[in-house]
Amino acid sequence: MSHAPSPATRVTFAELKWMSVCLALALAAYIGALPPWILVLVGAACAIRLGRAARGRGAPGRWILLGIAAAAVLVLFLELHTFNGLAAGSALLSLVAGLKLLETQSRRDLYVVSFIIYFLCLADLLRSESLGLLLYLGAVSWLTTATLLRLTPSAPLPPWPRSLSYAGRIFAQALPIALVLWLFFPRLDSPFWRVPADAHAAESGLGDSMSPGDIVNLALSDEVAFRVRFQGDAPPAAQLYWRGPVLHEFDGRTWRRGAAGFARPAAIVSSGPAYRYLLSLEPSAHNWIFALDWPDRWDLAAASLNGDYMLVQSTAIVRPIDVAATSHTQMRAAEPLGDAARARDLSLPPARNPRTLAYARELRRAHPADRDYARAVLDLFHRDSFFYTLEPPPLGENSVDEFLFDTKRGFCGHYASAFATLMRAAGIPARVVTGYQGGLYNAYGDYRIVHQSDAHAWDEIWIEGQGWVRFDPTSAIAPTRVDASVAEALAAGASAAGRWRRFSWLGNVRLELDALGQIWRERILRFNQLSQQRLLANLGIPEPDGQKVVAAMAVGLGLAFAWLAWQIRREQRPQTKDPLVRAYDRLCRKLATVGLERRPCEAAETFAARVARERPDLGRTITTLCRRYARLRYGPPRSPKASLSFAARVRAFHPPRTPPGGASA
Amino acid sequence: MNLQRWRQAAITRLRRWSVRRHGADVLPMRINRRRIYIVPTRFGLMLGALLVAMLIAGLNYNSNLGLAFAFFMASLVLVAMHHCHRNLLGLSVDASLVADALLGTDAEFHFMLHNESAVERRDIEVRMPAPDGGGADPAAASACVGHLAYEPVPVAVATARRGICRWEQFELRTTHPFGWFRAWTYVHAPLTAFVAPRPRGERPLPAAGMGTASVARAQVRGEEEFAGLSVYAPGMPLKHMAWKVLARGGEPAVRIYSDLGAQPEWLEWSALEGLDPEARLSQLCRWVLHCEAGPPRPYGLRIPGVEIAPGHGASHRARCLRALAAHGAAAP
Numbered sequence: 001m002s003h004a005p006s007p008a009t010r011v012t013f014a015e016l017k018w019m020s021v022c023l024a025l026a027l028a029a030y031i032g033a034l035p036p037w038i039l040v041l042v043g044a045a046c047a048i049r050l051g052r053a054a055r056g057r058g059a060p061g062r063w064i065l066l067g068i069a070a071a072a073v074l075v076l077f078l079e080l081h082t083f084n085g086l087a088a089g090s091a092l093l094s095l096v097a098g099l100k101l102l103e104t105q106s107r108r109d110l111y112v113v114s115f116i117i118y119f120l121c122l123a124d125l126l127r128s129e130s131l132g133l134l135l136y137l138g139a140v141s142w143l144t145t146a147t148l149l150r151l152t153p154s155a156p157l158p159p160w161p162r163s164l165s166y167a168g169r170i171f172a173q174a175l176p177i178a179l180v181l182w183l184f185f186p187r188l189d190s191p192f193w194r195v196p197a198d199a200h201a202a203e204s205g206l207g208d209s210m211s212p213g214d215i216v217n218l219a220l221s222d223e224v225a226f227r228v229r230f231q232g233d234a235p236p237a238a239q240l241y242w243r244g245p246v247l248h249e250f251d252g253r254t255w256r257r258g259a260a261g262f263a264r265p266a267a268i269v270s271s272g273p274a275y276r277y278l279l280s281l282e283p284s285a286h287n288w289i290f291a292l293d294w295p296d297r298w299d300l301a302a303a304s305l306n307g308d309y310m311l312v313q314s315t316a317i318v319r320p321i322d323v324a325a326t327s328h329t330q331m332r333a334a335e336p337l338g339d340a341a342r343a344r345d346l347s348l349p350p351a352r353n354p355r356t357l358a359y360a361r362e363l364r365r366a367h368p369a370d371r372d373y374a375r376a377v378l379d380l381f382h383r384d385s386f387f388y389t390l391e392p393p394p395l396g397e398n399s400v401d402e403f404l405f406d407t408k409r410g411f412c413g414h415y416a417s418a419f420a421t422l423m424r425a426a427g428i429p430a431r432v433v434t435g436y437q438g439g440l441y442n443a444y445g446d447y448r449i450v451h452q453s454d455a456h457a458w459d460e461i462w463i464e465g466q467g468w469v470r471f472d473p474t475s476a477i478a479p480t481r482v483d484a485s486v487a488e489a490l491a492a493g494a495s496a497a498g499r500w501r502r503f504s505w506l507g508n509v510r511l512e513l514d515a516l517g518q519i520w521r522e523r524i525l526r527f528n529q530l531s532q533q534r535l536l537a538n539l540g541i542p543e544p545d546g547q548k549v550v551a552a553m554a555v556g557l558g559l560a561f562a563w564l565a566w567q568i569r570r571e572q573r574p575q576t577k578d579p580l581v582r583a584y585d586r587l588c589r590k591l592a593t594v595g596l597e598r599r600p601c602e603a604a605e606t607f608a609a610r611v612a613r614e615r616p617d618l619g620r621t622i623t624t625l626c627r628r629y630a631r632l633r634y635g636p637p638r639s640p641k642a643s644l645s646f647a648a649r650v651r652a653f654h655p656p657r658t659p660p661g662g663a664s665a
Numbered sequence: 666m667n668l669q670r671w672r673q674a675a676i677t678r679l680r681r682w683s684v685r686r687h688g689a690d691v692l693p694m695r696i697n698r699r700r701i702y703i704v705p706t707r708f709g710l711m712l713g714a715l716l717v718a719m720l721i722a723g724l725n726y727n728s729n730l731g732l733a734f735a736f737f738m739a740s741l742v743l744v745a746m747h748h749c750h751r752n753l754l755g756l757s758v759d760a761s762l763v764a765d766a767l768l769g770t771d772a773e774f775h776f777m778l779h780n781e782s783a784v785e786r787r788d789i790e791v792r793m794p795a796p797d798g799g800g801a802d803p804a805a806a807s808a809c810v811g812h813l814a815y816e817p818v819p820v821a822v823a824t825a826r827r828g829i830c831r832w833e834q835f836e837l838r839t840t841h842p843f844g845w846f847r848a849w850t851y852v853h854a855p856l857t858a859f860v861a862p863r864p865r866g867e868r869p870l871p872a873a874g875m876g877t878a879s880v881a882r883a884q885v886r887g888e889e890e891f892a893g894l895s896v897y898a899p900g901m902p903l904k905h906m907a908w909k910v911l912a913r914g915g916e917p918a919v920r921i922y923s924d925l926g927a928q929p930e931w932l933e934w935s936a937l938e939g940l941d942p943e944a945r946l947s948q949l950c951r952w953v954l955h956c957e958a959g960p961p962r963p964y965g966l967r968i969p970g971v972e973i974a975p976g977h978g979a980s981h982r983a984r985c986l987r988a989l990a991a992h993g994a995a996a997p
Contacts, residue, residue, distance in 0.1 A: 111708045122722065122734045170741065174737060177744070181736035572751065
């Protein structure tokens, strides 16, 4: 193949321009996701190539291009250290597209660019899941496809609107087939290979340790942690404790998880009502699933309970996931607390918080029963002048001492920490539980939105004969002593969005939009094998399974293709508006099906005469019909009713395939 | 290169099979769905690989949006395939089965495409594969046919040697709409090009003296008799044009004078002693053109095996030239 293309295949300025526009639009969705220099480089490549084309010149020399390509790929590798993964792959593809455009000589090269545009669109959809992006990228691929339509040597090119409408028609005809494939194509349980998590993955939410003041940061965050929809009854909002990491080890200042999570979950006997709900978790840096209290069933194979009765997935939740689960809010332990566990949940850092320890011993003497003691502590928080604030004074080494006896101001973390310390000092096993409490009810979609600002910390203490019992010391504080700053801070939030969420009518709009988003997430983004089978069940197919889904796909595809064939035939048939001519065409088609095809040269009456000769049984009807047609069409003008009645008679006419006598003429 | 040869062999086999399957075609022919073949082009194959990659990516990331896009692209390709097929389906084609040319000029075949449907058919290419099935570039031309319209498509075939060139079939193909698929059909109607020799040679006309004398005499009015009108054909002298007839709205015509003294000119193979056969044919060809361009005086042609009685005019000229083209070649 020669290097210089023949004039017939050489790319024109207009073709280059439009493909550059399509590439630019596809890359516009990547602003902020790709290293900026790549976008600049691709833009420069487009500009240079267009500039050369405008002056009637071809692509730059091959060696220059190779040099640029090698340098760009090297810089990219130095920056990302990998070509694996979505971000690196997209960056590399964008580079290739830009360089391919720069070296474009013939029209064929533009096809490669168009394919890269299509793939960039797909890669962008893997990265983000918004409806707006889907629509935008659909429009970009529409434009790209219309541009492809114009990559032909034939002149004159149709006007742009015609190309766009033709491409649009093909798009519209592709939709039903795509829908059937999407609905019924078998989905994978687990990926073919592990996808490397992106460097930019979200790092928000609860951590696996708690120091005083940690949760304050979260309280100001308006991000959504997860959404939850109850099926059937829901517990009252005050009873919604979404359990996250359980913290056992305390060094006097910071609570940590320790190794307890690796144990097997202790057996429990749950009681009370079972609550069924669907959790839609947003991505986080961890693998925790914030289930309600004591989960006993869930539909995520990769998830299991750990020793703290906390639901965890085997891998970090890098993508939004859905978990349908069932939980009880009451339970009784079926086995005693092990010695090691008891020792761990009783241990306190030596020589720390001496005042607290002394106070606990004193209080314990007055309340020998565990429950009484715990209530006494709560009573202390309630009676004494403890304040709830988002701006607690800084604490030193003996954080609990300082909090309990000096500052008396704190956030939920302070109270949970102090409560657990007081319990352990009295010989009652205690642990701190972090998670979320409550959640904003969205009446538009009948679900709750749990924000990061709903993050909470509380305690569980071991009561002999019953098991772990939840105590929430923060709730014991007198409402009058909730610091005004808290309400204000919560109202003002870190962002204006926080204010909308709670107070103005804009809050309602926001809830409505969130409800729409939840439908999008539940129906579209989380569509999976179960949804496929549920869909089949709704269609009335008993006992749907994977095979039936595939069968449904085959049937659906058959229908979609039949529709396509019909569409294409309909487009092709010459359309005439005159009902008379349409009716006559119909008559001719009907006769053609019984082997009497009208020849192009035959007028209506000559045709009728021939039909009468070949099929005497049809002769009279046809002669009448054809004579009437000729009179209506060529005679003096008649009312439109006459045409319609002619059409009705044609519709009623059904020529038998063979003459009634059996013998064909 | 091996691949290329393999591909060529496959195409040849398909063409032969298609002949066996459909037999000879009668023109004008309407293309039905049984005879349209369709395969992905190179870009179609690339796109197929891309679709597989998209599907794997969508499944692997378990992304419903990614899958939706991948499935949409796949459907787009399938619909494009139907549209490519549809672009040929129901098109009617007619062709001038014979073309005349002088060696070195193009033989021009005229094809007529008729679109009876309501949609435009874009980028229909008429191809005449190299006659001997060799690797030479086929002659081709493409056209767009509007809805319910006729579109003439001239295809110029370069001529490489004197003689009769035959094509057992020609091909209509299209890669519309997106260039992802190529649909084509073979039309089994033999096309023949008569390639007359290159007009060359400096020998005077055999009856040169007589010829010039008769031409000279023809200039003298009175000695020739008006014998009637004849339909004008290109090459006839304009001075004999019957302008009045034309002005009345009749067909262009020329006045014919019967020059009783003008004997028919015989262009004879045997008059060219000492030349090799191709040179003789070239000289004869030149003479035919010369006689045709001159005053309308009948001329005849005598070459071994063929004798064409004297005559004049475009069809006579074509007969003579075809005889020269066919000399030594198998009869068409």
